[in-house]
Amino acid sequence: MDDGIELNFAPVSGGVAVRRPAAPKGGRWTDRAKAKRAAKHTVKPQTRSQPVPAPPRRQDAPRPAPVSRPAPPPVTAPRPRPVTHLPNVDPKGKAKADEAPISPARSARATHAPRQASPAPTSSRHNAPPPVTAAGPSRLASAPAPKPKGPAAPQIISSLFSSNPLPKVVKSDHTHVVGAPSNAPLDTSTFAGLGLDPLLVRHLKGKMSVEKPTGIQRSALPHMLSTPLDINATATAHADDEDDEDDYESRTAAPTIKLEPPRDVFIQSQTGSGKTLTYLLPIIQTLLPLSRLSYIDRSVGTLAIVLAPTRELAQQISKVLEQILSMSLAGASDESHMTRWLVSGLLTGGATRNHDKARLRKGVPIIVSTPGRLLDHLQNTASFKCAKTMFLVLDEADRLMDLGFEETVQGIIKALDGRRRIEMAAENGGEDEVAPIMKWPYWSRGRQTVLCSATVDAKVERLAGVALKDPIVFRADEQDQKAAKPKAVDKDVAAALQEANAVTLPQTAEDKFTPPSQLSQKYVVVPTKLRLVALVALLRSLVSVSTKGKENEGTKIIVFLSSTDAVDFHWKLLGRVQMGEQAQPVEDEDEPEDEDGGAESADETEGDATSRKKRKEKATKSAEEDTVSLKSALFQSTNIHRLHGSLPLRTRMASLAAFAAPSESPSILFATSVASRGLDLPLVRAVVQYDLPTEGGANEYVHRVGRTARAGKGGEAWAFVGPSEVEWVAWAEGKMGAAESGKKVRLGQEGVEAVLKRGFGGKGYEYEARATEVQLALERWVLADSQNASLARKAYSSFVRAYSTHPLEEKKFFHPKSLHLGHLAKCFALREAPGALAASSKPAKAAKGTNAASKKRKRTTQGSDADDDDEDVGRGKESTARNETERRMYEAVRKAGRAIRSGGKLGEFRSGGGEFQVFGANDVERMARR
Numbered sequence: 001m002d003d004g005i006e007l008n009f010a011p012v013s014g015g016v017a018v019r020r021p022a023a024p025k026g027g028r029w030t031d032r033a034k035a036k037r038a039a040k041h042t043v044k045p046q047t048r049s050q051p052v053p054a055p056p057r058r059q060d061a062p063r064p065a066p067v068s069r070p071a072p073p074p075v076t077a078p079r080p081r082p083v084t085h086l087p088n089v090d091p092k093g094k095a096k097a098d099e100a101p102i103s104p105a106r107s108a109r110a111t112h113a114p115r116q117a118s119p120a121p122t123s124s125r126h127n128a129p130p131p132v133t134a135a136g137p138s139r140l141a142s143a144p145a146p147k148p149k150g151p152a153a154p155q156i157i158s159s160l161f162s163s164n165p166l167p168k169v170v171k172s173d174h175t176h177v178v179g180a181p182s183n184a185p186l187d188t189s190t191f192a193g194l195g196l197d198p199l200l201v202r203h204l205k206g207k208m209s210v211e212k213p214t215g216i217q218r219s220a221l222p223h224m225l226s227t228p229l230d231i232n233a234t235a236t237a238h239a240d241d242e243d244d245e246d247d248y249e250s251r252t253a254a255p256t257i258k259l260e261p262p263r264d265v266f267i268q269s270q271t272g273s274g275k276t277l278t279y280l281l282p283i284i285q286t287l288l289p290l291s292r293l294s295y296i297d298r299s300v301g302t303l304a305i306v307l308a309p310t311r312e313l314a315q316q317i318s319k320v321l322e323q324i325l326s327m328s329l330a331g332a333s334d335e336s337h338m339t340r341w342l343v344s345g346l347l348t349g350g351a352t353r354n355h356d357k358a359r360l361r362k363g364v365p366i367i368v369s370t371p372g373r374l375l376d377h378l379q380n381t382a383s384f385k386c387a388k389t390m391f392l393v394l395d396e397a398d399r400l401m402d403l404g405f406e407e408t409v410q411g412i413i414k415a416l417d418g419r420r421r422i423e424m425a426a427e428n429g430g431e432d433e434v435a436p437i438m439k440w441p442y443w444s445r446g447r448q449t450v451l452c453s454a455t456v457d458a459k460v461e462r463l464a465g466v467a468l469k470d471p472i473v474f475r476a477d478e479q480d481q482k483a484a485k486p487k488a489v490d491k492d493v494a495a496a497l498q499e500a501n502a503v504t505l506p507q508t509a510e511d512k513f514t515p516p517s518q519l520s521q522k523y524v525v526v527p528t529k530l531r532l533v534a535l536v537a538l539l540r541s542l543v544s545v546s547t548k549g550k551e552n553e554g555t556k557i558i559v560f561l562s563s564t565d566a567v568d569f570h571w572k573l574l575g576r577v578q579m580g581e582q583a584q585p586v587e588d589e590d591e592p593e594d595e596d597g598g599a600e601s602a603d604e605t606e607g608d609a610t611s612r613k614k615r616k617e618k619a620t621k622s623a624e625e626d627t628v629s630l631k632s633a634l635f636q637s638t639n640i641h642r643l644h645g646s647l648p649l650r651t652r653m654a655s656l657a658a659f660a661a662p663s664e665s666p667s668i669l670f671a672t673s674v675a676s677r678g679l680d681l682p683l684v685r686a687v688v689q690y691d692l693p694t695e696g697g698a699n700e701y702v703h704r705v706g707r708t709a710r711a712g713k714g715g716e717a718w719a720f721v722g723p724s725e726v727e728w729v730a731w732a733e734g735k736m737g738a739a740e741s742g743k744k745v746r747l748g749q750e751g752v753e754a755v756l757k758r759g760f761g762g763k764g765y766e767y768e769a770r771a772t773e774v775q776l777a778l779e780r781w782v783l784a785d786s787q788n789a790s791l792a793r794k795a796y797s798s799f800v801r802a803y804s805t806h807p808l809e810e811k812k813f814f815h816p817k818s819l820h821l822g823h824l825a826k827c828f829a830l831r832e833a834p835g836a837l838a839a840s841s842k843p844a845k846a847a848k849g850t851n852a853a854s855k856k857r858k859r860t861t862q863g864s865d866a867d868d869d870d871e872d873v874g875r876g877k878e879s880t881a882r883n884e885t886e887r888r889m890y891e892a893v894r895k896a897g898r899a900i901r902s903g904g905k906l907g908e909f910r911s912g913g914g915e916f917q918v919f920g921a922n923d924v925e926r927m928a929r930r
């Protein structure tokens, strides 16, 4: 039957890989043949039109149970024709009417009357599954939960939409307003007026399009630029010695210059307000004049260190630094020659230490580093010269604390102090014993520590206490400047605070976490089982926003998830899913033997087969790890990227670079909180918090939304909120402070129905059929391959685990007991909750368990078909069941359509019927509560 539907999906690409395994060379031919086979399996075609028949050897000697792979789908099973066309969404978010697809299910939907509000409880994480079904509610109440295992057990799945109304937008007395940009450059001052060197002013304007300072720059720069090195005094000292025959002698004889040590600085300002330039410009301006001194070169060692909590952030800061350091030195007011000794270096975990050491030996005047790697070099690299360090910057202080770097930072400070003492002592005496060294004239200037954070909490104050001495506090706000400028605290108070090892910042409204005023913050209340399709719908409408006329400004969106497993899963799922007739047939795990390998495989033992399988899995994993972008059939010409801390460094960096690169096409980045702090990704138009932060509360929320609406630009933030989590919204609003005093931060609610309609288009309730088709396609993808299924289960388990780690204060919104595990499975494209959840849903203890304990757990769960390590068990049965289930589900949807039509009048629509409203999750829920 042809329903006249045409395909309109972006072709699915195999993804862009960073590197592919090289073709094997040399060695025995058998080794080469094996390697070739492994490589072939690595890059596997995504679909096959027909299952490949198993080799005869396997037919003769069938493998012992358990069955480790699904049987191919029954060829004769009547498969309803799926919707193969999702209309594109126009910039206003409406699907074009003439593109509206037609399918039996959909045409039924298109004619039904609006649904009545049902008195039945709304489907939510709190509530039991909706009881109203075509087959009657009694079935739900009385039917025992189906057993997940065994060929005879029918796989029971739920339809997405029930007769219960979707959560409505709640009318509120307060309005959500988008204000004037609060982190934009100001028109009222100039960099030159703040005391910035004309060379830097020219470079900022000409090469970086930075013309006017932002609020925090205007506030902090005058103080931070006010303690220049007295180069003339040094130069004079040397000029006096000019006649010295031995220049080296004159260098060692340089006088010590008395300098007022600059006060430490605490910079607190909104995300995207330009804190990076606020501390980098003074460092460069202070060190730049040293370029005029002929005896200064890289061998002077390190003079400034910037610490950032993550590799991505360190790399980003290093890039900004390089950009500034690349400025032209010609045309300086003082005509004396300047040398290019001021270079920067990046030290992060993941890079080779030997490479770092070689650079450190040469000397790196400005270092950007992650804390662990820096401390490592301080402790183990003798050639690391850092005694003269004049600046230490702790960027993203709150993240440094969250990631547990307090002790590392303390260690770094101690090590720097130690090196400084030793070198000063060596200069002051012992010239006879050791080789004479250059005398450093700036010891008296000391080391200035700068601490930056967009948000301040008790942990940050503690770090400030550890790292800062008598700090001066800078904020973008005028009022705060006044309070902070003279002296943050008087001497006695400072002494007391120092003793207490804490710095207390002046209490103002700013102590609340302040998001940029121009940011449009929205939330949508989504029933758990609709989460995945609602995400697809939202992303479809966001990427469809036209960026015509703006060259290389394709929309960029970041989606935050709670675990690395969830990131991997959603990236792969949405990047690889295929729609309609393209949909994935079940993959036959057993590849036909390669001709070359035939002779060898005749002797192959079970052990060989196992190791071959392992090799194959390893090769696949490695190729997967290297892939940085995928193209999805769900979002036209959109690149999909991912970022999390478990990816190899090269993939993390490549993913980030690919996402950040200017491009015509839209891009989506699935990320964990690793992307929440400090990352400055241009053109991020929207941030979607699909999983609300499990750590860091409102603070983390503000950092995440701060990835958009930067430096005065607009942006929107979306939060997915479960029906049982709605009170979180008011709580989060209460934690945030508005940039303009007297105002409150409000999140505006958008209806889930509106989101679905915008994303899937169509008239009336057509979006339901389209959402259902998308859901089924996603579920098919999961079931098509054991690795996909494993990924889905892991993501599911990790979600539950992460969910239970919400801090006590937030437990009232995010209690694991309120999770409806059956519905939750749906949003991981699983048709039922994985049985292993009983073990994995006691997260706190299980996750913290010892290795031995986890090994024991693994052992005890072996053989269970839900265990990740043993996922293949029973897959064949599962596969057969899924096809049968899918067929029945389509049939039920069709029947609903027929019933509506046959009455000759519009009937009340009930999506799905009978079994499709029944969930098999009760048992699992009970297990999870144990």
Ligand SMILES: Nc1ncnc2c1ncn2[C@@H]1O[C@H](COP(=O)(O)OP(=O)(O)OP(=O)(O)O)[C@@H](O)[C@H]1O
Pocket: 185, 209, 210, 211, 212, 213, 214, 217, 269, 270, 271, 272, 273, 274, 275, 276, 277, 453, 454, 677, 678, 679, 680, 706, 707, 710, 711
């Ligand atoms: N004066 C300025 N004029 C225009 N753009 C600026 C100015 N200062 C900084 N920017 C730009 O604003 C963006 C955000 O800057 P930056 O990353 O330093 O913000 P931040 O305050 O450190 O944010 P976060 O707290 O999120 O780390 C960058 O792209 C930067 O180039």
